[in-house]
Amino acid sequence: MSSRTTWLLPLLLATACSSGVKALSARYSAPAALAPFAGYTTKRPGELHRYLAVASARSDEIRILDPEDGTSVASPGLVFPLSVPTPAPARLASASLGDGGADLLAVAGMGSSTVGVVTTWRMDSRVSPVGPVASPVPADPLSLSVDLSTDADLGDGAVIVSLAAMTTPAAALPAGAHGARVLLGLSTRQLAVVEYLRDDATGGLLRVDSGSALPKQALGVQPLAMAVEPGGSRIFVATDDPLLDRNAAPVQGVAQVDASQGVAVAWPVVGLDAHGPTRLVAAGFFAERTRASSRAYGAPQLDVVAVLDESSCGPDRSIDCGLVTLVPDQGTGGVPPDPAGELSFRAPIRLASGSSSLTGPPIDARPVALAVVIPRQPPAPDLPGDDPIPDLFDGPPPDRSVSPLLSIYRTVGTAQATAVVAVVAADGYLHLVDPSRWGVVNDVDALRGTNYARVASVSREPGVPPATLPVFGVWNDRSSGGTTLVTALQDMIPEIAVTPGYTTTDSWVVEWNGRLPGLAQRYGALQADGSRFTVAVQAADASGRWTAAARIWDGSLGIHRGDLVVVSCPDAAGNARSFTARVADFELPDDLKQPPPASPLYPGGALVLDGDGGGTCQEAPGSPAMVHFDVRAQGLLLRGARFGYVGRPQLDQTFELRWQDEAPLALAAQGDPVADGDAVRQAQETLTVVRKARRWFYPADGPCGAPGSATACATAFPAGFDPTGYDPLTPGPVIRLRVGVQCPSVDPACAANLDQHRLDAAALGSELGLIIGTGDGLVPSLRRAVLVQAMPTAVTSIDRSQYATTRSLGTEVYASFLDDEVISFSPGSVTTGSSH
């Protein structure tokens, strides 16, 4: 092979490997925002066309993509894509003027006080110059952009926190006029409104004269994000500030602003209760499944989907993080009731991070942006695609002309819904959420198939137990009414109950004298305190001031009286020694004592030990010994690799990890620790555990049929052994089992000697217990940047059936990523396209 052939061949190969990038590269640079708009460009002279504006933040410009053919609008030189220069664009918003003409398209830069307006009605596509806020407006008809720092009310200190645009309601317009508004959520807890009217003479925009200051509406809350009611005049504002609902009751969530009137009138604001502060919001119409069936739907209704602020939600708060759905037109407009009848409100839709570890607590993906994805509008029953699939509905399929459908690709088969929500998150993924089924789109079936919620495995601790040691098993409560203790590993699987929607993917360990999570090999101080010995996770500095590295008194750690404390310390000769004592009592942390001690001794509290086991260490009154210690349960302990401590099964008694009402527990956990320390600690422990047993998701599956039927569940769930009619929304335990012990022949009464047997097992490098693997039956439907896992920044959707050449196509989702990429896909397809 000649040298020329040597380099020509790879070149040809490389050419062949082209991914089909269109002739003109889009040249995005850190795309930060997306907005569809109707306008004119040089690509299609004289044709009002719907484009996608892409804020290319790092290159200080907007690029314009034509969704019909997937190419960018070219610059006059044709070699490069068109650049609409604007400094560091970070936010885009668009709105129709309601007259079928070019849209209003607004842009704002990060940390900038300027709001630009793109000349969508002209083919030169530029950001119009900044005009003064003050009248006369506009001195230059094209000076439509606004610099807030010239506003007489605001000066140079206001920050644009959020940006949106809306069609001006007819009631707020002169007769026959058409207009649109740019809505600026300001750090002053106001909404500044820039109003534009169609200039019938030019087809362009005119900015409405507002005097020396823009009209502002008092919100009273920080407008972190805004969404406009589709086809309506309400604005929904995500905020972390407190609100008042329609009954003047204090709530936290989303502010609903009625913007149907002119700006001279104060727009009414009411709070929608999301059960926590919010920071992102979207609004759309969804037809929700019914309680009885996941395949029958009610009438479409306006839902507001909000992302809870992570500072006030989570496993240690009264509500989990995720997305909540608010129904503004029902009751006070808050989160609807739990369809399963368990909680007082519908559980948030949790987004499990695509990067979660199986050995740590579940990590929720942090949403970056969200968009409602709707089917083609208006409905076009004559077009193929997104046709109702009769098998997916109980009863007659919905009328497409009333409730058009969106097909959703799933690994195990297509689903259909009236709309979905696309959420891009910091885990690098786009998560598809199906609010009509109250959860994320599940790529598998949670009750059937091969990935259903289940006990996947049972095993023992490492090491083969000798015949002289007892063996743990579970009673056959589920198969034969609890008559026999099952110890064969595979046979134990059906005897352990799990519940779809509650059971998580985890590795559970039930162990005799099990180690309490977070309390292994802790470094701390062993002290002789009067006649007692105490141990605490604390150390003193050179001045003798104690610092605690754990609040060991806290009930959430799960320590009980009688638990074993295994202390390792050097003796007087410096040799390593260890001794075991039991927890006899608890010492309050100094800050909880009344009055606080003059000389703080236990900043995080302490464990009071029984006996005088401390005699082997160097401690003496006033001279504590620094030790390492473990805390082990006095009996059985159940912990999860992801969820940590969850409770203490008792031998031969049924144990359930199950949610219960948190409110009384939360109240009791706030009780008086001095007067009722045990009750407070117990409430703290129970509250921590039951929060781990909250509903994880609502299965989107339909009820199970009789065994052997096509709709039978893959296994029996706790509602009963006979799964006929099993309702997948049934509340149930995360895990339920009854542990028993089979004694060796050398010790037929081994139950009384399990502590010693555990030490025997430890001498062999093992523990006495079982390891139970569970699966949750949930595989979230995720999309991401092509080939890589870059950080997403924005998401939107466009109906491609509006274009002449793509009429048969439905809605396409567009998401931008920091690797200078915009991906696009149809929810009904597995294929993802990309432009750079």
Add this chain to the structure above:
Amino acid sequence: MTKLAKFLAVAGLLAGCNDASRSAVPPLDRFHYPIGMALRHALDGCTSGPGCSTCQGGTPGCRTLLYVASSNFDLSYDPDTGGSLMAVDPDAAVHRQPLRSVGPPVLMGSFAGELALLDEASCPGWEDGTRQPLALVASRSLNLLYAMPLASDGAPSCGAGCTAPLAIGLGDPFGVTVTCRTGPGGAPEASAWIAYQSTPSATAWLTEVPLQQPLEPLAPVTLGAAPVYESVYDPLRDRLYLTSRFYSAAFTPIRHVDLGFPTATQDPIRLDLAVPGSEATGIAISSDGTRAYVALRLYEPGLAQFGRPPDIGGALAVLDLTDIPAGGPSGRLLRLVPLGLGPAEVRAVARPGMRDLVAVTCTAGPSLYLYDDELGAVARAIGLDESTGTPLLGRQPFGLAVESPWWKSAAAPSAVRFFVASFDQSFVSVVELDDPARPASADVLRVTDPASASCAAVCPTTPCAGSSCPPGCPAACLVPMRIGPERR
């Protein structure tokens, strides 16, 4: 190709690879690739004692001193003495003119790292008349810590016992953090904690250097995988928080070390789980100790199999530092705010009754971002000059020092000044903010263009910023004030 041509090509290559270093002395009237910066105050006429360095900048008699460590990054000067630490009075600096340092600058080894100060402000009780304030900075090439005493006028010096060799086998000691704890009898005990970026098997190591004479570093301690980039001290919890350099896409730890338990292994905050493809650089702790502000350089984690991929973005992560009962911070990700490329240094500014204002430099932006934690949003980004397209703060803004509160005037008694060093152009810019509750009004300090006679006629003779500049002075007449000449 002839043999001669081949010979010449090889000879040319070898000549190009010559690394013979120069032994020139660095200039002492300018910065040269400034890296670490820190601020302190000195009360006129005060020679020693607790009140000498705790006055408010801008008030009568209270002088602001800006300490700048120059790194000799291009090795233009002697590798062993080509770096410098210089103290300047920013209020006495003249636009783009050679600097008049406070006392002679101290020469030091090249590749300086972070700069930390130990004085009454950072360690109450330290300046009791028996101990001098210190400037602490390491030479990353000499593996040497400098603890330079500061005279009453603020001038640094480095005599006998001012340096301490750092751990053998560990290199590139970039991070220097001062901790201040209560010692026997209530007297303060201070230490410098040195973090290394070049370590065996890319592990994390810290060396504690008790700040007493003689300077004797303690044995370094290891914390596991991923070298430490930078640390910050939380005096409320007596705890260090540490960011890590890139180790793998599957492990991006934010560690903490409880100083009472320095050898105890702590579970780190795993940023890789919440923000895959992130490498933490600068870190600051909120004034109430409940939040960490961490600068993140973002890359594509899917491409990190064989090394660190190039940056694709930047962000500021806000982490919850509230302790959980089992100990350590919760680490919950509260905010993730997009920034420009190359976020570097982070500083938090306390605001009464409000969450902190956070300043972040971005080297590839180039920008200074002011993130308002009360809003959860960037309130101000200072990047390019819209009229000229040039970076307002110079190329590669990295070093950052904050003066807060700074008495600007009776109308702005609690103003803030941000000093930003352009690494590539080697000057320092000043950003002023009259009211920290209104960070959007922050602006670069400007001077009347000295090259324009017409401007001088209508514009102020003293520097101004934002709305304090007279409206009659055309914006084109005002150019950003630069402390020190620009490196060309």
